[in-house]
Amino acid sequence: MTSLQLLRSNISEKVPITDAEMELISKYFRTKSIKKKKDFNRIGEVCKDFAFVCKGFLRSYSIDEKGVEHISRIAFENYWIGDLYSFFTGEPSEYAIEAIEDSELFVISFYDLDRIYLEVPIMERFFRKLFVNAYVSTLHRLNSTVSEPVEVRYKNLLKSHPDLFQRMPLNYIASYLGMTPESVSRIRKKR
Amino acid sequence: MTSLQLLRSNISEKVPITDAEMELISKYFRTKSIKKKKDFNRIGEVCKDFAFVCKGFLRSYSIDEKGVEHISRIAFENYWIGDLYSFFTGEPSEYAIEAIEDSELFVISFYDLDRIYLEVPIMERFFRKLFVNAYVSTLHRLNSTVSEPVEVRYKNLLKSHPDLFQRMPLNYIASYLGMTPESVSRIRKKR
DNA sequence: CGGTCTCTTGACGGAGTTCAAAGCTAGTGG
């Protein structure tokens, strides 16, 4: 499956899309490669592009007052990533986005996205659905963070995203789950 | 300001809207009154309507395995509320939505919302923006929950929403912040 | 290889929860 086919299938999951529309859309996306450990976005910079992950694996994280990183999002192939707040408002981003593995992206700028909305109105619906999903899953994560002990959170993640554990170091998993690497290690020890 | 004017101004914050469009839109909204302590939505039921709060004050909460409530969202006048997951998928809701004060709502069903999109396409953009905002602020809350101690979280909420503290009992504030009422009481005691 | 990064393990401490009891407040009905 080519990157474009992957993008198309991702869109088709939420809205119907024709060949002609895909043609129009694809003109506005640029490809971008990010090497492992390199940044797609830095803290303090405006997040100029919103990205679809064709290949690879990225994380988005913020840094608190004590200098500790907190991973807020993880994006595999077939996921979207970007700092939406910065992207839509033009304010400097509070999140860094970094490739965990060498990654291939389709990226789109704010202005080009606006043109897509004009030329292919159904895309407005697509992104609406995408953002609802992001909102719903984040609310779920928030809920589980305040109501479930570390062990339950770890096991639920393991159940829902076993693939994650093969590709991401333990300290990232800990950070994503809002706990320490030591806690993850101890949970893991008990079988 | 009438309820309809409030709705209009809420929409205008995000997208331009004409008199004619408002006319079309308003036909699809129904008014609904919810008395204090009464439910707008119950756990296990499909959330059939999405609501704009004209007057009053509601909370959305889930209940964990131990039977403890966790407030996931609070909506005043000029806010929107509903279980978006259930609303869009038709699955039973895991959240209850209850009026904290007597409330007046404008509600819209899933099907009528679809009609609005057809008749007033700009509304698709409106809701896209609404959901991006909801997503961004929830991510922010998640971040603060894992990185900041209870006292900081309490004070930040007090700073950003002082009005909340006049209208909502302390145990709800605690639940919304992901801590116990005792903790809130103790934080409050220190001046 | 040598050095850096990742992971494990142990001991300790503390932030925040749990449990319990009592004071306070507000709503209700007689």
Add this chain to the structure above:
DNA sequence: CCACTAGCTTTGAACTCCGTCAAGAGACCG
């Protein structure tokens, strides 16, 4: 309009989960 009750809030004491700190083992890469 007052008395009563239920819910809200405070306070104290004990506990516990999980984070912190530290040290060492293993793994990976230049």
